[in-house]
Amino acid sequence: MSTHKIIIAGFGGQGVLLIGQLMAYAAMMEGKEVTWMPSYGPEMRGGTANCTVIVSEKKIASPLVTQATAVAAMNGPSLEKFKDLIVPGGDLFINTSIITGDHGKEGVNTHNVDCMGLAAELENTKVANMVMLGAIYQVTSVVSEDSLRAAMEKTFSGGKAKLVDINMKALYAWKG
Amino acid sequence: MKEKVLMKGNEAFGETAIRCGCRFYFGYPITPQNELTEYMSANLKKAGGEFIQAESELAAVNMAYGAACSGGRVLISSSSPGIALMQEGLSFMCSVQVPLVVINVSRGGPGVGSIQPGQADYYQATRGGGNGDYHLIVYAPSSIQEASDTIVKAYDVAEKYRNPVMVLADGMLGQMMEPVSLPEMKEALAEEDIPKVKPWALVGHKDQRPHNVIKSLYLQTEQLEETINGYWGKYETAKKELPEYEAYNLDGAEVVMVAYGSTSRIVLEAIDLLAESGIKAGLIRPITLWPFPYNAFDKIGSSTKAVVSVELSKGQMLDDILIGSNGRWPAAVVSRTGGVLIYPQEVADRVKELLEGGKLNGKSV
Amino acid sequence: MEKVFEYTRGMLDVKLTYCPGCTHGIAHRLIMETLDERGLLGDAIGVAPIGCSITSHRYLNVDMCESAHGRAPAIASGIKRVHPNAAVFTYQGDGDLASIGTAEIVHAAHRGEKFCTFFINNAIYGMTGGQMAPTTLVGQKTTTTREGRSEAACGKPLRISEMLATISGAVYVERVSLDSPANVRKAKKAVHKAFEVQEKKLGFAFVEMLSTCPTNWGLSPVASLEWLRSNMMQYYPLGVFRNPEEVM
Numbered sequence: 013m014s015t016h017k018i019i020i021a022g023f024g025g026q027g028v029l030l031i032g033q034l035m036a037y038a039a040m041m042e043g044k045e046v047t048w049m050p051s052y053g054p055e056m057r058g059g060t061a062n063c064t065v066i067v068s069e070k071k072i073a074s075p076l077v078t079q080a081t082a083v084a085a086m087n088g089p090s091l092e093k094f095k096d097l098i099v100p101g102g103d104l105f106i107n108t109s110i111i112t113g114d115h116g117k118e119g120v121n122t123h124n125v126d127c128m129g130l131a132a133e134l135e136n137t138k139v140a141n142m143v144m145l146g147a148i149y150q151v152t153s154v155v156s157e158d159s160l161r162a163a164m165e166k167t168f169s170g171g172k173a174k175l176v177d178i179n180m181k182a183l184y185a186w187k188g
Numbered sequence: 189m190k191e192k193v194l195m196k197g198n199e200a201f202g203e204t205a206i207r208c209g210c211r212f213y214f215g216y217p218i219t220p221q222n223e224l225t226e227y228m229s230a231n232l233k234k235a236g237g238e239f240i241q242a243e244s245e246l247a248a249v250n251m252a253y254g255a256a257c258s259g260g261r262v263l264i265s266s267s268s269p270g271i272a273l274m275q276e277g278l279s280f281m282c283s284v285q286v287p288l289v290v291i292n293v294s295r296g297g298p299g300v301g302s303i304q305p306g307q308a309d310y311y312q313a314t315r316g317g318g319n320g321d322y323h324l325i326v327y328a329p330s331s332i333q334e335a336s337d338t339i340v341k342a343y344d345v346a347e348k349y350r351n352p353v354m355v356l357a358d359g360m361l362g363q364m365m366e367p368v369s370l371p372e373m374k375e376a377l378a379e380e381d382i383p384k385v386k387p388w389a390l391v392g393h394k395d396q397r398p399h400n401v402i403k404s405l406y407l408q409t410e411q412l413e414e415t416i417n418g419y420w421g422k423y424e425t426a427k428k429e430l431p432e433y434e435a436y437n438l439d440g441a442e443v444v445m446v447a448y449g450s451t452s453r454i455v456l457e458a459i460d461l462l463a464e465s466g467i468k469a470g471l472i473r474p475i476t477l478w479p480f481p482y483n484a485f486d487k488i489g490s491s492t493k494a495v496v497s498v499e500l501s502k503g504q505m506l507d508d509i510l511i512g513s514n515g516r517w518p519a520a521v522v523s524r525t526g527g528v529l530i531y532p533q534e535v536a537d538r539v540k541e542l543l544e545g546g547k548l549n550g551k552s553v
Numbered sequence: 554m555e556k557v558f559e560y561t562r563g564m565l566d567v568k569l570t571y572c573p574g575c576t577h578g579i580a581h582r583l584i585m586e587t588l589d590e591r592g593l594l595g596d597a598i599g600v601a602p603i604g605c606s607i608t609s610h611r612y613l614n615v616d617m618c619e620s621a622h623g624r625a626p627a628i629a630s631g632i633k634r635v636h637p638n639a640a641v642f643t644y645q646g647d648g649d650l651a652s653i654g655t656a657e658i659v660h661a662a663h664r665g666e667k668f669c670t671f672f673i674n675n676a677i678y679g680m681t682g683g684q685m686a687p688t689t690l691v692g693q694k695t696t697t698t699r700e701g702r703s704e705a706a707c708g709k710p711l712r713i714s715e716m717l718a719t720i721s722g723a724v725y726v727e728r729v730s731l732d733s734p735a736n737v738r739k740a741k742k743a744v745h746k747a748f749e750v751q752e753k754k755l756g757f758a759f760v761e762m763l764s765t766c767p768t769n770w771g772l773s774p775v776a777s778l779e780w781l782r783s784n785m786m787q788y789y790p791l792g793v794f795r796n797p798e799e800v801m
Contacts, residue, residue: 033194033365040194040367048194048365052220052303073456075364078531212634238634242627243660250624250657254631257618258598262631276621284618379636390616390632392596392639399565401610402618 015070016154017077019094020144021062022086022107027141030167032063034145037163038155039067047075060089067154082152084144086127091115105147109140123147123188130185139182146183157183192367197332197357198223200368201291202231204336205263208343209376210289211237212260214251216244218270219303220359221293225265236376245270249277249290256286257402259382259389261343265291267359268309269300272317278352279318283404285419287346289339290324291355293362296500296527304527305359307449310504313356314478321416323423325353325430326477328448332366338475340371345430349422356477358500360450360529423479431481434473440491441470443539445522446509447498448474451530455498458535465540477505485512496539497521500530561586563594565614574767574774576731577606580673583737584642585613587744591752593640598632600625602654604646605679623654626661629668640748641668647688648678651713658717665722665756669747672713675764676785683769687711690784695769710788714761718794724756726794730763730786732778739791749800756797763789 018035022028029050036048050063064077080098084105085091091111098104100119109128116122125147127140149160161180168175195203202224205213213232215225225241232239242248245266252264266274271292281288292313296306311317313326325345329335335357342353382389393399406412434452437459438444447455452473462469470492472484488495495517497506503521513519522538524530563585571577588594597615601607603622610617620628625643633641650658650672658670677695678684685695685702688710692701702710717723725747729740740762747758763785765777772780 036365037194040192046194046367049360050363052359052363072453073460074454074532075360075450076454076529076531078533212631214631240630240634240664243656243663246624247627247630247657247660250621250627251631251634253624254600254618254628254633255635256631257628258632258635260631260635277624280621382635390598390618391636392598392616393614394595396595399610399614400616403610405607405619 014081015066015068016082016152017080018065018082018084018148018152018154019062019077019080019097020065020084020086021060021090021094024059024061026061026086028061028086029063031141031145032065034160034163034167035065035067035148035155037166038159041159041162042155044069045072047072049075062090062094082148084148085111086141086144087111103151105144105151107144121151123151125186131182134178134182134185136178139179142179142182143185147186147188149183150186150188190369192369194365194367195332196223196365197335197361197363198293199227200332200336200370201265201339201355201357202227202263203370204339205289206231206235206237207371207373208261208340209374210261210263210343211235211376212252212255212262213237214240214242214248214255214262214264216242216248216266216270218245218267220295220305220362221265221267221291224291224293224362228263245273246276249274252288253277253281253286256281256288257284257390259377259386259391261377263289263291265293267292268294268297268306268312271309271312275318278324279320279322280404281352282322282324283320284402285350286402287350288352289342289346289355290352291357294356294358296525302527303359305450305529306500306525306527307358307451308501308504308525309356310477310499310501313354314480314508321420323351323426323478325349325351325426325479326356327353327475328356328477329361329475330449330452330473332361332364333368335361336368336370349426351422356449358449427479430476431479431483432475433481433484434475435470435484435487436473437468437470438472438487439489440468441489442468442491442493443543444470444472444488444492444495445498445535445539446472446474446495446505448477448505451498451500454530454532455535457532458539461532461536462539465536467540467543469539480508480512482508482512485514485516488517492517494543495519496542497523498530498535499523501525561589563589563614565612567611569612570608571605572768574765574777575605576675576762576764577609577673579731579737580644580671580762580764581609581612583741583744584644584671587741587748588615588640591745591748593748596638597640597642598636600628600632600643602643602645602649603680604649606644606646606673607680609644623649623652624657625649625654626657626666626670630661630664630666633666633668640751643668643670645670645672646679647672647674647676647686648681651687651711658713659720662717662720662723662757662759665724667751667754667756669751669758669760671744671747672759672761673764674713674761674785674789675766676710677766677769679766679769683766688713690788712789714759714794717759722757723759724795724797725750725758725800727759727796728761728763728789728791728794730781730791732763732765732781736791746800750797753799755799761789763791
């Protein structure tokens with residue numbers, strides 16, 4: 013496996029940090045090296061939020077990424093900010109519920125994901141971020157389904173345990 | 189191998205301290221270390237400990253002083269401007285020789301500065317920061333696992349030396365998540381056992397011994413000098429016992445970079461980039477910042493033409509590099525500051541420029 | 554013959570070096586007698602302030618530490634966390650408590666810390682040589698108010714007891730005076746109450762003691778006591794500002 017360097021970005025409140033964490037958790041359970049690095053700042057809601065997840069078989073040096081193997085943009089400003097960091101042959105995931113128009117980039121595989129629309133089909137718009145996680149998972153195979161489920165079971169425990177099934181279902185809402 | 193958990197640096201710092209038997213934490217909110225204060229508020233009580241959200245960093249450090257004088261195992265934490273406010277208490281604790289672990293999740297400065305990661309507290313950490321003759325012992329871990337292991341060591345060193353130990357992290361280490369295997373839970377020192385282990389502690393004399401007094405005022409100057417000379421010996425011992433560093437790729441290196449904390453990881457990647465341009469580069473990563481591992485520079489070979497400090501500050505560590513190099517190599521600094529991060533490519537480009545531009549002419553630039 | 558007075562074993566057999574006529578000696582003795590009478594000497598931990606009484610640990614036969622200026626309440630908060638059953642107290646002057654240490658004293662009260670603070674108010678900075686304190690009276694001459702404290706420039710003196718009494722965690726607040734035998738006896742009762750409040754873990758207990766500073770006031774010991782009565786007691790009325798039912 014090569015090293016995955018994935019940037020997930022959007023508005024604060026879209027759950028981008030959470031899906032990055034789930035990915036990191038799943039990778040750790042597979043015994044891989046992983047770092048999860050968030051942006052942080054004074055804008056708790058509505059500001060920009062992003063995180064970088066690095067998954068590798070080797071020890072991870074820099075937790076910062078200037079050459080991403082994949083970028084998931086949940087809103088327009090994030091797309092503008094990060095799309096140029098994608099390496100040739102990398103993947104760009106666009107949340108088309110918010111981002112309109114054609115944003116394909118040469119040498120990069122673009123995947124349109126209607127996060128809100130697909131979540132609405134599951135009758136739970138809160139899982140829009142999981143739809144995006146599913147798309148990333150399906151395309152990059154950065155982690156396995158089993159470990160994602162295990163990560164969710166760890167993350168959604170107690171009263172939140174009932175969320176695991178709907179979130180797992182959301183992983184397959186997008187069909188590339 | 190023990191099971192790993194995925195934790196944010198700030199939370200792993202707190203959990204490790206609890207597992208080290210720390211039962212007293214005093215804190216005040218400041219970004220980017222808030223998760224640590226929050227973690228202690230949620231978890232210390234469960235472990236039988238005490239948490240106070242203090243009215244200021246000044247109050248927090250003085251609460252820590254009170255608890256440490258009483259024989260408690262204490263943690264405090266803050267970020268750069270808050271650490272500046274704590275200097276009063278740190279100077280006090282060094283002068284009266286009580287142990288403490290303090291974590292600085294540093295950010296850009298000076299003044300309020302920025303809330304993004306910075307390393308501009310190097311002087312504040314290693315050059316005193318408060319008044320008087322004293323040193324903090326300073327560790328600079330570069331990953332969350334190492335930070336956890338360092339905190340375990342920090343408590344042992346703080347109690348052995350009866351001196352505050354600072355763990356200098358930065359916003360990056362505080363905020364990021366990495367898998368970490370935590371130490372085993374250690375039993376805390378019971379209140380009734382404090383006098384046995386720390387006979388100097390304030391516990392009440394119980395009508396069984398003369399009263400204990402912890403003091404730093406000496407109106408007789410000769411007595412103060414004698415007291416300082418008395419504890420200075422342990423700093424000399426520390427200089428022999430404590431310096432730690434990691435050396436990477438020094439053999440045949442044309443240039444040796446020196447970097448600590450999370451910056452050292454960025455440099456590791458820059459070394460690969462430089463190799464692609466045919467430049468062999470090495471790294472010295474100081475693990476202790478005080479005492480500084482000057483001996484590391486003796487490992488540099490004859491192939492090296494220059495040493496370069498890579499830091500998120502304006503050449504503060506360069507001072508120690510100049511002492512360590514002792515004129516053997518020209519030295520320079522590659523820095524970003526104010527909370528601006530430095531990326532591997534920029535490090536590689538600027539080092540290359542220094543080597544090619546003839547800017548290293550025997551003195552620092 | 555019946556012994557009518559015995560020097561408390563709470564005071565060490567050391568000559569006090571406070572100025573003649575200074576009331577620190579009385580305040581020290583009251584606190585130590587009280588601790589002894591309550592059987593708390595062996596369990597007491599005191600915090601000395603910055604000010605003349607930074608040396609109080611030379612005289613007080615209890616475990617003690619020094620404090621940075623004004624921070625004694627924070628330090629006592631830390632001590633009390635480690636030793637919740639110890640009799641913890643701070644002893645602070647007005648420069649220390651009413652100026653540089655206002656945040657610490659207010660928040661110790663705010664948290665309802667279960668220790669006692671004895672506040673020595675003599676309306677001036679003593680150790681540093683007679684500068685204006687927040688408690689210096691309007692018109693009072695000090696080395697930083699040569700013409701007398703001006704209300705326009707410095708405001709009116711802070712009444713700390715009244716201020717702390719507005720904080721719910723400060724469950725016992727009383728102002729006493731050390732100017733006369735009768736008032737000293739009342740002060741002793743207040744010190745007892747303060748430790749009773751602490752033993753019962755009711756909250757923060759605060760006793761302000763109006764005191765003298767003959768040296769920096771430029772008065773004789775006797776004239777100082779008179780000045781305290783005719784000036785300080787007018788602005789700082791004696792009395793109980795808060796008292797919990799449990800120790801009525």
